[in-house]
Amino acid sequence: MAQSANRIRTTHVGSLIRPPELLPLIEARQEGRPVDEEKFATTLRQSVATVVRQQADAGVDIVSDGEFGKTVSWSRYVLERLGGIEHRPNAAPLISAIRGKDHRDFAEFYAEYEGTYGAAGLGKSISFTGGWAITGPIAYTGHAAIGRDIANLKAALAGVSVAGGFLPVVAPASVLPQRKDEYYRTEEEALFAIAGALREEYRAIADAGLTVQIDDAFLATTYDLMVPPGTLEDYRRWAAVRVEALNHALKGIPEERSRYHVCWGSWNGPHTNDVAAKDIVDLILRVNVGGYSLEMANPRHEHEWRVWETVKLPDGKTLIPGVISHATNVVEHPELVAERLVRLARLVGRDNVIGSTDCGFAQGPFGRRVHPTIMWAKLSALADGARLATAALSAARGDAR
Numbered sequence: 587m588a589q590s591a592n593r594i595r596t597t598h599v600g601s602l603i604r605p606p607e608l609l610p611l612i613e614a615r616q617e618g619r620p621v622d623e624e625k626f627a628t629t630l631r632q633s634v635a636t637v638v639r640q641q642a643d644a645g646v647d648i649v650s651d652g653e654f655g656k657t658v659s660w661s662r663y664v665l666e667r668l669g670g671i672e673h674r675p676n677a678a679p680l681i682s683a684i685r686g687k688d689h690r691d692f693a694e695f696y697a698e699y700e701g702t703y704g705a706a707g708l709g710k711s712i713s714f715t716g717g718w719a720i721t722g723p724i725a726y727t728g729h730a731a732i733g734r735d736i737a738n739l740k741a742a743l744a745g746v747s748v749a750g751g752f753l754p755v756v757a758p759a760s761v762l763p764q765r766k767d768e769y770y771r772t773e774e775e776a777l778f779a780i781a782g783a784l785r786e787e788y789r790a791i792a793d794a795g796l797t798v799q800i801d802d803a804f805l806a807t808t809y810d811l812m813v814p815p816g817t818l819e820d821y822r823r824w825a826a827v828r829v830e831a832l833n834h835a836l837k838g839i840p841e842e843r844s845r846y847h848v849c850w851g852s853w854n855g856p857h858t859n860d861v862a863a864k865d866i867v868d869l870i871l872r873v874n875v876g877g878y879s880l881e882m883a884n885p886r887h888e889h890e891w892r893v894w895e896t897v898k899l900p901d902g903k904t905l906i907p908g909v910i911s912h913a914t915n916v917v918e919h920p921e922l923v924a925e926r927l928v929r930l931a932r933l934v935g936r937d938n939v940i941g942s943t944d945c946g947f948a949q950g951p952f953g954r955r956v957h958p959t960i961m962w963a964k965l966s967a968l969a970d971g972a973r974l975a976t977a978a979l980s981a982a983r984g985d986a987r
Contacts, residue, residue, distance in 0.1 A: 593976040594927055594939055595647040595904065596968050599847055599879060600754035600799055601660055601946025602641075602652035603958045608633050612657045612951045630654055631738050638742035638751075645969025647749040648797070648940070651742070655735040659950035660801055661756045665718065667728025668783055670769065670956070671762070672721045686810030687859040699855065719766040724779040724787040736794045752845070753791045754946075758784060758835055759800035759828035774827060781835035788835060792843040799879070800832065800846050803945075807851040809861035818865060825869050833874050845877035845906060846870065850887065850942055853944040854955065856912035862892040867897050877904035881944040883911040883926065891926070894933040905934050908944030910957045910968045917963045923971020928978055936979045941972045 587913050604612070611626045634651045641649040642939050656663035665671055747772060770776035793799040807826055814820045819820040836844065848870055850860045863880065870878055878899075882889050891907070899905055909926040910918055923941065931939045947961045948954040956964070 594931065594936065594941055594972045594979075595749055596941045596965075596972045597646060597648035598641075598910075598943040598965065598968075599849075599908075599912075599946045600650040600653055600752065600801070601948045602637055602650070602654075603956075603961055604652070604951050605633050605636070608654060609951060611761065615657050616937070627734070630734075630742070632659075634738040635745065635963050637741040638739070638748075639704075639746055639964065641965065643967040644749050645972075646965055648751050648752055649679060649743075649746075649748050649750075650754065650799075651735060651739040653754055653816070653946070653948075655731065657951060659953075660754065660946060661760045661803070662762075664728070664756050664761055664784070666789065667726065667731055668761075668780070669725040669727045669766075670720055670722040671695065674717050674719060676771070677719050677742055681728070685910045686807075686812075687814070688810050691858060696855065701926040712924070717764075717766065718762050720769045720776055722769055724783045725922065726783040726969070727785060727951075729790070732787050732790050736791060737797065739796065740794065745920070750797060752797035752799050754799045754801050754847070755787050755791065756827075757805065757846075758831045759808075759825075760802050760804040763804045763808065774813055774831075777831045778834055781831040785835045785837065785839070788839050792839050795845045796846050798839065800836075800844070800873075801876070802828075802832070802847065803849050803851055805829075806848050806861055806866065809928045810851075810859045813859070813861075818861075822865070822869065825866065826872075829869050829872050833872070836874050839874075841874060841876040841902075842901045844875040845879055845904070846873045846875045847879035847906075847945075849881045849908075849945045852913070852949060852955075857886045860886060863887065863893050864897075867893055871897075871900060871903075876902070877905040877906050877940065880908065880932075882907040883909050883944045884913060888926075891930055891933075894930060899934040899938060903979070904938050904940055905930065906940045906942045909941050909971065910943045910964050912943050912945050912947045912964075915956050917960060918967050920970035920974055923967055924974035924978060927972060927975035931975065931979055936976075941968055941975070943968070945950050 609627055611621055614621045633654050638649050639650040739751050758777055761780050767776050788798045790858050805825055809821045836944050850857055882891055907930055
């Protein structure tokens with residue numbers, strides 16, 4: 587996660603809007619219909635090559651495969667890569683995992699919003715129906731799938747000039763946060779079993795010379811479910827165990843090949859009961875990674891850049907702030923992006939900041955937050971803003987470059 591000594595680099599959180607040619611194949615797989623696997627593999631490989639080139643053209647320095655290889659969501663894709671978990675279509679749905687105080691306080695809004703866009707704006711995804719149960723020992727079975735994703739991204743990287751590539755993966759805390767457990771004695775035992783299995787996916791990515799990004803939306807959003815009636819102290823005890831489990835999954839993964847993404851659920855709702863960054867930043871910094879990716883552009887959390895006035899970013903670590911919102915079609919002005927980057931760089935050091943987005947522009951194949959043309963305009967604004975910020979900071983310290 588080392589930053590350039592010459593300029594502020596850019597990245598994003600990983601999930602990009604899927605191209606139309608890929609969607610029918612993904613839909614068929616979700617519905618259990620026959621799919622021409624050779625056609626799927628070819629279309630996927632070509633789609634990844636195209637989206638990597640588009641990121642490079644937009645000025646993104648550290649790029650992803652768009653999460654195109656995941657035919658479910660950002661987190662539930664792992665159901666196709668873990669043994670010991672059973673999908674039960676007729677069971678109680680998982681969707682209650684995102685319905686907390688915010689939903690209760692704004693029930694009329696959510697009834698209208700979810701009636702139009704699906705639960706929390708997730709859109710169409712057949713695999714969100716029903717529930718899941720742990721029925722046996724958790725084991726990683728996704729070696730072929732992650733191998734394919736790595737190969738597709740590395741092949742695409744060979745055709746562009748960028749600083750590097752990353753693949754997003756799910757954190758243990760965000761794997762089926764509500765599930766029926768018919769095998770393990772305790773919730774914690776199951777959590778650490780999941781962490782141990784996920785380490786195989788993390789290691790495969792890092793060993794391939796790519797950066798592994800761990801996505802952990804449920805770490806922050808669970809506060810909205812717990813408090814009230816629980817307390818902040820109750821929530822922090824719960825979260826601390828999840829951080830410990832993630833560090834268990836990260837054992838042996840080089841910090842310079844890893845980064846941790848935390849968001850507040852991503853959907854464009856009120857978010858009035860989100861946990862404050864100041865109340866969890868110490869837990870986030872316990873995670874043994876090289877970089878920390880946090881929402882810092884949306885209007886509920888932008889003010890929290892001031893956390894870094896009193897919290898020290900550990901030596902050798904990188905802050906990856908969201909300075910572009912994925913939840914609005916308004917395209918940020920590059921000068922605003924530059925302002926957001928400059929004020930953070932002055933607190934933690936220019937060479938310790940990588941400009942990013944708040945979250946993914948798509949949470950799955952069929953759920954997106956903005957129009958595709960807006961997505962690319964936003965990424966271009968991010969790159970332009972990073973250039974302006976670099977120039978401003980260089981002028982302030984009298985750099986010749």
